[in-house]
Amino acid sequence: MRIEDEIHQKEFKDDYRRLLANLLFTNNWVNQQLMPFFKELGLTLQQHNVLAILRGQHPEPVCFGDIQGRMVDRNSNVTRLIDKLIEKGFVTRDICQSNRRMIEVRITPNGLKKLQEVDAKFPVLFESFHNLTREEAVLVSNLLDKLRG
Amino acid sequence: MRIEDEIHQKEFKDDYRRLLANLLFTNNWVNQQLMPFFKELGLTLQQHNVLAILRGQHPEPVCFGDIQGRMVDRNSNVTRLIDKLIEKGFVTRDICQSNRRMIEVRITPNGLKKLQEVDAKFPVLFESFHNLTREEAVLVSNLLDKLRG
DNA sequence: GTACATCATTTGTTTATACAAGTATAAGTT
DNA sequence: AACTTATACTTGTATAAACAAATGATGTAC
Structure with missing residues (x-):
């Protein structure tokens, strides 16, 4: 899913800002998979x-x-x-x-x-x-x- | 700088684990540039x-x-x-x-x-x-x- | 129109983060 | 040896994250 759709933003001012948002968003996405995984294992x-x-x-x-x-x-x-x-x-x-x-x-x-x-x-x-x-x-x-x- | 050198790890078990570590590390790196920037602006x-x-x-x-x-x-x-x-x-x-x-x-x-x-x-x-x-x-x-x- | 579920936001609590200051050991200087 | 500086870890504190539970307004079923 495109980052624009994930955060309901039509477009970014430039490709670098898009990358920044994407990095931060993807990191959160990854963390939300990692955290419950590790939590279950204590x-x-x-x-x-x-x-x-x-x-x-x-x-x-x-x-x-x-x-x-x-x-x-x-x-x-x-x-x-x-x-x-x-x-x-x-x-x-x-x-x-x-x-x-x-x-x-x-x-x-x-x-x-x-x-x-x-x-x-x-x-x-x-x-x-x-x-x-x-x-x-x-x-x-x-x-x-x-x-x- | 290669992620291996950043965290002093010789190699990763596979390319996906390398990517995971790299995503998390890069996110921290980005945040450490963003935080003082925004902090200065209140x-x-x-x-x-x-x-x-x-x-x-x-x-x-x-x-x-x-x-x-x-x-x-x-x-x-x-x-x-x-x-x-x-x-x-x-x-x-x-x-x-x-x-x-x-x-x-x-x-x-x-x-x-x-x-x-x-x-x-x-x-x-x-x-x-x-x-x-x-x-x-x-x-x-x-x-x-x-x-x- | 009363009862119940749903929605939108709030509050509480526990744990973690960020950052500064503190302590103890070691190394270097005169 | 006394004094300073650097190193390695610890502690304190203020703020934020994570997650669950609570509040209050609205919609729906009967």
């Missing part, structure tokens, strides 16, 4: 992002700064995210002995199990993305890279 | 969106439902957005006489002036968008339309 999008980062380094620990630098949403407050994940038993935190300012975060077996649960249900989540061919997905992704400069 | 992104919708119908009023349906971010609480805009003197609200459940919202001269102020500074905001050619902007926009189905 995670938020950001919490899942952190777990995936930790699994990527497992069994090595990751410190807060590295987590932040690898997160899709850079504005997340890592301290509070990790607090939540500890509550749920998905990660552990320890003071790094070589630099006591840093915190070593590790994913637990329970955290890994939760990620497998997420992975098992991923195909459902990605159904809508297959409205684009693989080639188109690559094309959009590369153009977004170009947009950011 | 508006939020959603408040500006409402004002632009009202200007589109001016001098006709717009009711809450129509505002919601035209907003880029559908989750916004229109009641509270309008409250803020009234505080700032940019809109007025009146009960619709033909259907007293509805609220007629109108943009004020001050609201129009604020929008002109925004428009005057828009070119700066859109500089980064010109990393894409007009053709590329159209292409991405159309592919996003296709993605949503």
Whole structure:
């Protein structure tokens, strides 16, 4: 469905403004599919992002700064995210002995199990993305890279 | 800059997951340019969106439902957005006489002036968008339309 | 015209975001 | 060693998002 129809706007002043509206609108659209998906699994999008980062380094620990630098949403407050994940038993935190300012975060077996649960249900989540061919997905992704400069 | 480098991830499992990460990341990137821009002008992104919708119908009023349906971010609480805009003197609200459940919202001269102020500074905001050619902007926009189905 | 469903907006509550300021450790300087 | 600066994380706070429930006006069925 064209963005003009989605937001009941006849036309945009130029193609760049149309793209801006489309990006923001599409992001909301994506989020509204992601949020209930992750909620059902007892995670938020950001919490899942952190777990995936930790699994990527497992069994090595990751410190807060590295987590932040690898997160899709850079504005997340890592301290509070990790607090939540500890509550749920998905990660552990320890003071790094070589630099006591840093915190070593590790994913637990329970955290890994939760990620497998997420992975098992991923195909459902990605159904809508297959409205684009693989080639188109690559094309959009590369153009977004170009947009950011 | 490639999304892989932005979030320090070597590779993605598939092109669709890469696109998902790229969409979310790019949206955050866009927002971090938009937010300070609008903040400096005393508006939020959603408040500006409402004002632009009202200007589109001016001098006709717009009711809450129509505002919601035209907003880029559908989750916004229109009641509270309008409250803020009234505080700032940019809109007025009146009960619709033909259907007293509805609220007629109108943009004020001050609201129009604020929008002109925004428009005057828009070119700066859109500089980064010109990393894409007009053709590329159209292409991405159309592919996003296709993605949503 | 009373009862019931629907519609348009409002309010409440919980959680998350944005941003600034604070604390503790480490590293560099004189 | 004392002093400054930078680093890595924490805390506080004000605002906004998400979601459910409530209010009040209108339309519809009987």
